[in-house]
Amino acid sequence: MLRIIWRQLRGRAWRSAALLAGVLVATTGFIVLTGATSASRLQVTGDVERNTRAAYDILVRPKGSRIVLETDRRLVRPNYLSGLYGGITNAQYDQVRRVSGVDIAAPIAMLGYASAFIPTPLDITDAVDRRLDRQVIRVDPTFVAERGLSTAPGKPQYVYVTKHPLIYPVFDPKSTTRDTLYTDGRTYPGDECEHPLPVREVMPDGSSKPICGGEFGPSTDGRGSGVSERDIKSVAAVRLLPDGRFESGGVIQSRDDLPEPTDRLFLQMRLSVPLLMAAIDPVAENRLVGLDRAVTRGRPLTADDGPDDIPGGSLVNRAFPVLSSSRPYVDGAVRASYRRLVPATVAGVLETELADQLDHAPAVPVGEGRADLSGGYPTVQGGPLTTLVQAGPAEYDEQPGGTLRAREFPPKPDNPDPKSSVEPEVVPWLADDQSFRPLRDVALAKSMDVNRIWSVVGSFDPERLAGFSELSKLPLETYEPPRAEGADERSRQALGGQPLEPSGNPGGYLTPPPLLLTNLASVPKLLEGGTSPQRAAPLSAIRVRVSDVDGYSKRSAERVRLVAERIAAVTGLDVDVTLGSSPSAQTVELAAGSFGRPALRLSEKWSALGVASVIVQAVDRKSVVLFLLVLVVCALFLGNAVSAAVRARTPELAVLACLGWRPRRIGLLILGEVAVLGLAAGVLSLGLAVPVAAVLGNAIGWQRAAAAVPLALVLALAAGAVPALRAARAHPAAALRPAATTVRWLRRPRTLLGLALVNLARTPGRTVLGAGALAIGVAALTLVAAAASVFRGAIVGNLLGDSVALSVRGADAVAVVATVLLGAVAVADVLYLNIRDRAAELAALQAVGWTEGALARLVGYEGAALGVLGATTGSAAGLAGAAWLFNGVPGGLILVAAITAAGGVLAPVLATLVPAALLRGLPTAQLLAEE
């Protein structure tokens, strides 16, 4: 029998080779593609109970930035951004933006705390005794924060009030300090005091003496860590005018530009407050939270704003544009007691010496005053940018019962490069307090000729940002000020029933939201030449809003999950789904502070993620189905071919039956032929799959490749089973039956197309198999194309109550194209078989005068009709599938279905060219003589 099988295959060598090629392509394709079934999947666990949507649906953070609590309890701490200084590159941001389904991708780069000196003017008018010619008002400040729980006394400040006239140094770039021009038109030495260019008091005898004033503090420890504002003393000079008003000033621009007298006398204290600075993309931020619409003063920040260089002598001030928050969200104040004394001598005494004398001079209490940070904050228009202080994330020890205890860190900033600091700065008094965050100083520039500053272009009101009014419902907002309530009676009492707010301590437990926003375009110049490791990967987080998501629904959630999955796959960053997140109170214990604040138990609003996001490797079932379709279509194609071969050999098989072959043996003969073909294709596929997969970058092992042999064998046997069974059951008389059946229901073809339809109807099984093979491919193509275009990469819908997403991967597209092409080949094969079976008819048509063109058109019409049948069926099935999955028919879906249907028709029509070419070599005379 093997010899007969071999001779049969050799006798139809070309046909055998074609069938072998079909099995080989399908098997190799399947083996190679199945190497890509395993895909990264973002798996979400948990049920979302709240119908909430923050300004964004997905939070993208640097790899490894999730803390254990987030992973274990799905909790995101408030102001999660505050401890994140970069980690995402601009290239990764571009990748995120390009992910299909991303509507808005708003990046934010947390830069650190910049310094600001906020005026806290103390009104000392009532402390002045207007009867006295000369007096000193001593102000003893107390710095207050954290609802008054943290307090620290500051060094005394002195205001010397005299009725004698004052003369002021005039700014003159030509004069030297030694010969300084004053407002009386004369020159005096400007270096008689420790501070240059002092104001001078005119004595009754017409002479004048300097009032050595200004701010001064202790020498620093050389670490560059700055001087606490608590340790700063100051002496100021004020003239009490005859009309009861006050005149005070410093260096003035011209002799005519005398200080404007005021009715009230203020001690101009300034509090050093760290303001968190961040860089954003103004366009994205405007879209995400409506930042431009929240601007209350000045103008919005634009993407094109860049640092302005303002010349100032030998030094260039490089002003970085910022949009500042109109609210400081910092709880701080200065409380002061006033005393008055009559000094012995003031004019001509060096300021440190003067301060020492005044410290010990007897004084009488004359009142008290207070100034809050919030009063002076709006007047701040800029500040220095020599160093940024970066506070890391808070860390916790979990206590029994779930309470979190915030860990303590050394209070002083850990300066990695002391030499890089330009000069010691005045640091907030609370910087010496207990720290709950690791601190790091980042020097911005070493250049001595460029002075970096931040400069306000406008102010925005965070409470006007989108969604701000519903803070309790929308956690995870970027600009939400953190507030923590007392969690027990003792803490509530200590806080006076008010919530704890951020203090001026950059290492404090509560950190304010970003209050200074610059644009991303300024970041490279800001970090240029500095020590920040953030230069390479400046972005701290990307907040993503997904398109076509309105509120929470299962479908929205699946859509968001899918986009998150894609972002994770493309960037490798930590991705969290924030849709459906809700506030979750956490109890946090804070150790007592260094300035009197007792230990507190606080209830803090954290964000509970609706779902936990985990990236897992999982089998993509949809891909497996698509890959299986390749085999199914191949089986249909092969089944058709074997059926035709059996039909063509009916006389021969009938002869074998007449010669006494048992039906089973005849069936085995057919099966044997396809089995040999399948085996050969399998062995060839085994050799091909590994290198082909390697070339396509989808490496597979030999073990997987070995599956090609049984697969090809099973495929061939499955395709050959029905024809073999039919051959086995065939009666010898079958040989006498005509090859093609007649069609009663389709008569009177008036056109070539009509005749083509008749011809197709004559072999209904073959036609259905060919069209079916094509339909399967086109259906898959329609679904995949719809997912890729109409649904922006994925159809998200409900299937049997579950939310599912049909997303498209490269391997899927390959499988679908392969399926469509195999379907087209199946159609071409049907036409080939038709031509072969009806060769004599075609020869007769040629003999009665049909041109080759007319015959080709006939075959072409048959191909087109098969294409239309298969493609429209497939397209309709794909359309129905997509509509069922999506529960609707978007307009674009119909267009996609129409396009795939047209493509589905075109592919077999093109494939028809091969069988149509056979018509040219039709041996007409021989065929007419043979039948």
Added chain:
Amino acid sequence: MTSNAGVPVQTAGLVKRFRSGADRITAVDWLDLDVPAGQAVAVTGPSGSGKSTLLHLIGAIERADGGTITVGGKEVTKLRRAELAAYRRGIGFVFQRYHLLPALTALDNVIVPVLPYRGRGDHAARARELLDAVGLAGRERALPAQLSGGEQQRVGIARALMGEPGLLLADEPTGNLDSATGGQILDLLLRLRDTRGMTVLLATHEQHLAARCDRLIRLSDGTVVEDIDLTDGEDPAATLDRASRLRL
């Protein structure tokens, strides 16, 4: 050649060779023939003598390896592929095995030659006319499988007449029929020749049928070995009988 007026047929030095494995067979060997318009010529000879090949060459189903064929003054051997189809539509060809399309009715089979070509008037009416002429009135809707051999051949003849040919080539038209039916088919062909004035070339190996033609040409090894005029007044059967005896 579509007016049914007979056309003359001439061949000169006609050669056709086939390859059969390693052998080359000369089917038609320097054959010269001159058939006047309207003549009914029987082409006879043993199997393999070249009868069918000659008709295939004249019908442009085969291409000659040498020589010329002129039909109605047109040199067929010089026609290009595209012109050949038009030429074939202008002649009628009747096959031994009918070669009807099994899925089409008798009427549709008659229409088939002109199916791809529009603007030829009412094809169905003409096809009905032709079926009527071949004696198949009322059988228009019958499928080939429902027709007898003789009826199928009549459909084949009607189909051959669809193009109003000036030349009808019939290759063993009675070969698959019993002698009575074969006689009827020949009657039909000759009657049609008489009414329509066509030239008829009839390949047959049945002498009694050949005897009813105007002329008999006997082929052997692809060349004319005998050319007898059967219209010289003598009983054609007797003429043939005498010719057979002479050949023996």
